[in-house]
Amino acid sequence: MSHEYVPEIAVDREGKEHEVQGWQDDTYGGKLGFWLFMFTEVMMFGAMFLILTYYFSLHHQDFINASASLNRVLGGVNTVVLLFSALTMGLGLLKMRSGDVKGAKLMIWATILLAIVFLGIKAVEWTAEYQHGVFLGLEALQAGNEFSKPFGEILFFGMYFTMTGLHGFHIIIGIGIMLWLLKRINAGKVTPHHHILHFNIALYWDLVHLIWVFVFPYFYMIGAGDIAGVVNGH
Amino acid sequence: MDTNTNVNYKSEYAGYWKVLVGLLVLTAVTFVQPGMFLTDYTFAAQLIIGAIKAWMILMYYMHLKGEKLIGAMGVFSLFLVAVFFIIVIIDVNNFQFGDVSHITSPAK
Amino acid sequence: MSKSYFDETHCAIGHPKSTFMQWMLTVDHKRIGLMYAAVMFTFFFIAVATALAMRFELFAPGAQYMDGDTFNQAFTLHGVIMVFLFIIPGIPAVFGNIVMPLMIGAKDVSFPRLNWFTFWLYIVGCIVALSSLFNFSDGAFNFADTGWTFYAPYSLNTGTNVITTLVAAFILGMASILTGLNFLVTIHRLRAPGMDFFKMPLFVWGIYATAWIQLLATPVVGITLILAILEKFFGIGIFDPSKGGDPVLFQHLFWIYSHPAVYLMILPAFGIMSEIIPVFSRREVFGYRTIALSSASIAGIGYLVWGHHLYTSGMSDLAKTIFSFLTFFVAVPTGVKFYDWVATMYKGKIVLSTPMLWALGTMVTFAIGGLTGVTIAMVGVDIHLQDTYYTVAHFHYAILGGVVFLLFAGMHYWFPLITGKMYNETHAKIAFWLNFIGFNVLWFPMFIAGYLGMPRRYFDYLPEFQIYHQISFWGAIIFITGLAYMFYVLIQGWRKGESAGVNPWRATTLEWHLPTSPPPLENHTKVPYVDFNPYEYHHGEPVVKFDENMKRID
CATH class of the missing domain: 1.20.5 (Single alpha-helices involved in coiled-coils or other helix-helix interfaces)
Incomplete structure (x- = not known):
């Protein structure tokens, strides 16, 4: 908002002056609001993990079998990609706060690049699974036909595609808002003095990473009974 | 508020790298865990590692400390x-x- | 004449010249609240009309005007509109927007543009909901026929337009989340200097507790609806027993939100009650802290009781027992509030103006609604009474007789604040009595019918229940007459009423200390320093007074 905003002063009965917090220029308010939004994401993914845990307890062996068939190498590479993207995002914010706008923009571009790499690997992974006949809507994941997988595996893959898909959707949104952030920086609306938007987008990106920190082991690692499985993937 | 410009890039960025190294080590542990330790409790072990990683991200990358x-x-x-x-x-x-x-x- | 918020506004995009565009793009919390009210009440009357159509059908046994399928769609339409479009945005969207920032001395909510966006998200949700109504197949209405709860697996198999309705509910849920988020930050950040949490008016406490429910419970139902949508598109199987899914899990997740949602509806309503009772008793509210904290604890306990909707769905006996006990606990803070209100009135100088009448009427109707709720919280009794008219009557006594009545009370209470005019007291009181009598005649027979075994959601019934349905029908006629009359009185008051002045009720909270009536664009001329309690009366007179610069002069 306008940078010239001057907070109002309230005067009490003794004549002492108290600064009034307006909605303008409320950095802490912006941060608080964004954290509250992230709690809604926590509740959303929390509910999905609840579903996942419930079916895991019902169909233990099916889940482990299904998990063992996922490609752990690609999943692991994606984990590392996200790790580095979190770093570039953090360093970008740091550069912004220390006054290096150009460096900050470079770091945001790096983050976008890593996000695209993540999506690319994800696409390779899903394509391979599709070719194995495992994908939403394919016969293997429907009931009552000759290709039908057991209940536990249907549910595992149903949740797998839903949750990694939703996570991927968050990545796409993240790329979108990072491009928007770059536009705002170029327009001079986000500056070292006024970087709440950058701060919140960095928080968002860390949240996306945070979700992956739990999604990854829950889907990829529970069936990793031996080192060989790690190397061989499928 | 913390809209200051007094952040010194040189003195702060090392912290980010340290956390990254920690997270990378933990990710590596994630991969070797099923064959090395707590092999009967892979699920629990994985979630504990995940929780530690999450805590590091929250505290240092998301500035939740304080x-x-x-x-x-x-x-x-x-x-x-x-x-x-x-x-x-x-x-x-x-x-x-x-x-x-x-x-x-x-x-x- | 000084300019009010009707004359000028801030806009989200640019500075449009036309009045219409100024309203469409406004970020002013008062205007947004008014627009919410306009849209919500439009839908309210659509849903009332649907209910009346069902009453006509139920006037006699057998099919009269509609067949069973149409009836199913009618009660789904009624439920979806009333719940998702009317009562969930409800009091927070209208009075939370208009009054809450005024009460804490803020110029606007924390994120005015987000507030504008939220309103339009709500409108989008409404349009999507309506679009599923007008998607005809074979020349007939094809609205969802699942009931507003969308229980799996039926909702996954039915051929009606469930998907669009689910999408609509999801979008409306997002709007609700963003409203709660905005209010939480507003209450945390924008309170006037000196106003700590225990100097806030109790309505703000109600909004605060509500906002937490909106924020943390709604995402759970949001994801549940998404999973149901994905189920319909891709057959992911999560709730479909033919693929190993558990329909009871759907009910768990649905009620994890939807039970707290009824506290989301009632808490701000209790807040309105806590405003009206001290003002019209001219007495400081009794047990301020207990009312404030009971709001918080109702919200907290409210998260833990969802399972009482699942007694007959196939839950474990142990879980039923736990939920039954937890449900009783909700009655405790509610009871605390009731005693506090009664104690506030004791030895007060009670003024029986229309808002007070509505509040007192609600104490009767909500007491019935609340206590019957305790009876069906018991597992044994509930197995007999669930899915009967007893439950329907309980729900409507609690939500219509509690929330909506208090919404009306708030409408009468804040009417002079919002419009600057006063309605005709005599006519408003007649409207109240019509509503109150009609309401009780409409719903009370249903307790008896339900107790005797009349199942809910049936379009036909045994002849022995005819008498109850017919009494209900006449009650509905009186009630709807009362509703129409009430709105007529209010609209007439707005058009032709006398100017009310800034503080017609001699109330003490900050929203009655504005410089002009109706309020100017940016609310108080100066933000006051708050070193007083919200309801300070001395011998029936407000203690705290301000000069034109909002400095205390008492």
Whole structure:
């Protein structure tokens, strides 16, 4: 908002002056609001993990079998990609706060690049699974036909595609808002003095990473009974 | 507020790299764990590693350290999720018709 | 004449010249609240009309005007509109927007543009909901016929337009989340200097507790609806027993939100009650802290009781027992509030103006609604009474007789604040009595019918229940007459009423200390320093007074 905003002063009965917090220029308010939004994401993914845990307890062996068939190498590479993207995002914010706008923009571009790499690997992974006949809507994941997988595996893959898909959707949104952030920086609306938007987008990106920190082991690692499985993937 | 420009890039960025190294090590541990230790409790071990990683990200990358109000709100949200888990777990563990249920044993 | 918020506004995009565009793009919390009210009440009357159509059908046994399928769609339409479009945005969207920032001395909510966006998200949700109504197949209405709860697996198999309705509910849920988020930050950040949490008016406490429910419970139902949508598109199987899914899990997740949602509806309503009772008793509210904290604890306990909707759905006996106990606990803070209100009135100088009448009427109707709720919280009794008219009557006594009545009370209470005019007291009181009598005649027979075994959601019934349905029908006629009359009185008051002045009720909270009536664009001329309690009366007169610069002069 306008940078010239001057907070109002309230005067009490003794004549002492108290600064009034307006909605303008409320950095802490912006941060608080964004954290509250992230709690809604926590509740959303929390509910999905609840579903996942419930079916895991019902169909233990099916889940482990299904998990063992996922490609752990690609999943692991994606984990590392996200790790580095979190770093570039953090360093970008740091550069912004220390006054290096150009460096900050470079770091945001790096983050976008890593996000695209993540999506690319994800696409390779899903394509391979599709070719194995495992994908939403394919016969293997429907009931009552000759290709039908057991209940536990249907549910595992149903949740797998839903949750990694939703996570991927968050990545796409993240790329979108990072491009928007770059536009705002170029327009001079986000500056070292006024970087709440950058701060919140960095928080968002860390949240996306945070979700992956739990999604990854829950889907990829529970069936990793031996080192060989790690190397061989499928 | 913290719209200051006094942040010194040189003195702060090392912290980010240190956290990154920690996270990379933990990711590596994630991969070797199923064959090395707690092999019978892979699920629990994985989630504990995940929790440690999450804690590091929250504290250092998301600057939650020192944020009392936001931290308390976060604990409240996680507490609610935990309550949902506990109640549903109690319900499922004491479900008395599991043996005749269609969904607990495959139809075919 | 000084300019009010009707004359000028801030806009989200640019500075449009036309009045219409100024309203469409406004970020002013008062205007947004008014627009919410306009849209919500439009839908309210659509849903009332649907209910009346069902009453006509139920006037006699057998099919009269509609067949069973149409009836199913009618009660789904009624439920979806009333719940998702009317009562969930409800009091927070209208009075939370208009009054809450005024009460804490803020110029606007924390994120005015987000507030504008939220309103339009709500409108989008409404349009999507309506679009599923007008998607005809074979020349007939094809609205969802699942009931507003969308229980799996029926909702996954039915051929009606469930998907669009689910999408609509999801979008409306997002709007609700963003409203709660905005209010939480507003209450945390924008309170006037000196106003700590225990100097806030109790309505703000109600909004605060509500906002937490909106924020943390709604995402759970949001994801549940998404999973149901994915189930319909891709057959992911999560709730479909033919693929190993558990329909009871759907009910768990649905009620994890939807039970707290009824506290989301009632808490701000209790807040309105806590405003009206001290003002019209001219007495400081009794047990301020207990009312404030009981709001918080109702919200907290409210998260833990969802399972009482699942007593007959196939839950474990142990879980039923736990939920039954937890449900009783909700009655405790509610009871505390009731006693506090009664104690506030004791030895007060009670003024029986229309808002007070509505509040007192609600104490009767909500007491019935609340206590019957305790009876069906018991597992044994509930197995007999669930899915009967007893439950329907309980729900409507609690939500219509509690929330909506208090919404009306708030409408009468804040009417002079919002419009600057006063309605005709005599006519408003007649309207109240019509509503109150009609309401009780409409719903009370249903307790008896339900107790005797009349199942809910049936379009036909045994002849022995005819008498109850016919009494209900006449009650509905009186009630709807009362509703129409009430709105007529209010609209007439707005058009032709006398100017009310800034503080017609001699109330003490900050929203009655504005410089002009109706309020100017940016609310108080100066933000006051708050070193007083919200309801300070001395011998029936407000203690705290301000000069034109909002400095205390008492």
